[in-house]
Amino acid sequence: MKSITFDKCTSPSSGVHLNGSLKGKKIFQIILRYVVLAIVGFIFIFPFIYMFLSSSKPQAEIFQYAFPLSWKTLIPQTWTLENFVELINLLPYSFLHYLGNSIFVAIACTFGSLIINATAAYAFAKLNFPAKNILFGLFLITMMVPFEVLAIPLYLEMRTFNWIDSYEALIIPWIANASGIFLLRQFFTEMPKDLLDAARIDGCNYLSTFWYVVIPNSIPALITFSLIRFQASWDSFIWPLIVTPSPEKRLVQVAIATFTTEVDTRWGLAFGASVMATLPILITFLVFQRYYVKGVMMSGLKG
Template identity: 45%
Template sequence: MWQMRLALKYIIMTLIAIICIIPIVWMVTGSLRPYEELFQYSSSLNWHLFVPVKFTWVNYKNVIFNDTNPFLRYIWNTAIVAGSVTGIVLVVSALAAFAFAKLRFRGKSIFFALFMSAMIIPGEVTLVPNYLLMNNFGWVNSYASLIVPSALSVFGIFLLRQFFADIPNEILEAAKIDGASIMRVFLRIIVPAAVPALITLGLMTFLGNWDSYLWPLIVINDDKKQMLQVAIASFSSLAGTDWSKILAASTIATAPILILFLFLQRYYIQGITMSGVKG
């Protein structure tokens, strides 16, 4: 009986994986088709739905070597912003989570409850206040407006705090008895033990900023400083939508994330299961 249940579970998981991967396969193969062939086989169930009749790299050429839309510049901008935000979030979240999990100070529970209450506020509610704040600082149309508002992650603090809370206090007390300072305990004990959780938070943060669209669209007007998803959306206009370029650009934008996840998925899964989002 248990073998049948195991086989059924694998069959269901395989079907779910196939359903999830079909759009990605169609996107990649569609980026290798001429524009006139793109929707020619979309309504028929045959192998040409996923295998192009005529392979072409012209869509990638038109995207990468485009003078009006410098796509490589957009990738560089997005990598700089996503990398900077990820680094800042990891440092700030780790320090704050360590304080909430292991340090004793007056009003800790109240402060933590206030932090958690920020998670229920939709991001759209803060768009106007954040824009006015960036405008007052003179940061509109600059990298600072993309990095600073995302530098604090309430979810990141919560995730790491749950992980840090499971680290035995006896280890920390033993280190303090040996003369280690609070910062030394944090750097030598807490951080090495929290590598899976830090990688998990890093992947989530990087992916969120890599795919950011609405906020860059609002605060960035200079095309040379624009982000990747806004650049991809620019291939669609009132004159029409160039789906071949969109598929090629989306494939290029997706590839780094898939590669990054494939290399770090072991730590990602471990970080989720160990820190879990448990109470």
């Protein structure tokens, strides 16, 4: 497992404490720290271990050894892939179909919002035009309004457009995104003016400056942005639940929820599906952790 690292992760206080306190006290503190961290760390990782192990148990075994507590409660007696096989052969649609839907929708949302929000953010960051601040203020207002407030009129809008049970409804409303514009504008504002001026002198117009200078120089920011948008789309639940009543366009999160909210809960399938829906995002996070962490930490400093 790769780990979160920081550019400057040295302790501001190390060395200062030692002057005043005894060495024995310091060692005790270190041991205490590891004990506390180990317990808390276990609480945070255990549910994931439980999920992975339970998904590898036969349906009948999942709760067979729930009590009394023993290692059998956690470790499968018979390792099996039957939950995954059943998920793949699921009717009316294979679980892979829902995964595919989610992958397609998340990629479309990410690419669309990358293009549309980056161009808008560039205009707000580097260009001058009338009513710029008013327009930016209006954009920011939409950032404050929770989606839950918009859900009803948006749903009615989708009915008018005849977009119920369609990819359009799952993708198009989520492309333009004020908080995305806000985030990217922060990055673009920091880009040195000289760099853009040089491109202008070389004969680039504003649009080609954007394409040839701004984009290549803000790859880390664009990766951060894409990760945030991809995850938001992947995790979306209420909206797909509302606008895709039939299973054909169903997304993974809704599909998982149907396993647990139906009268006869299929826990084996629920765990297997959870693993299949979580693994891609977990791997992506671990690979791109640096960008992700930077995005989160920046959000707080600029709030």
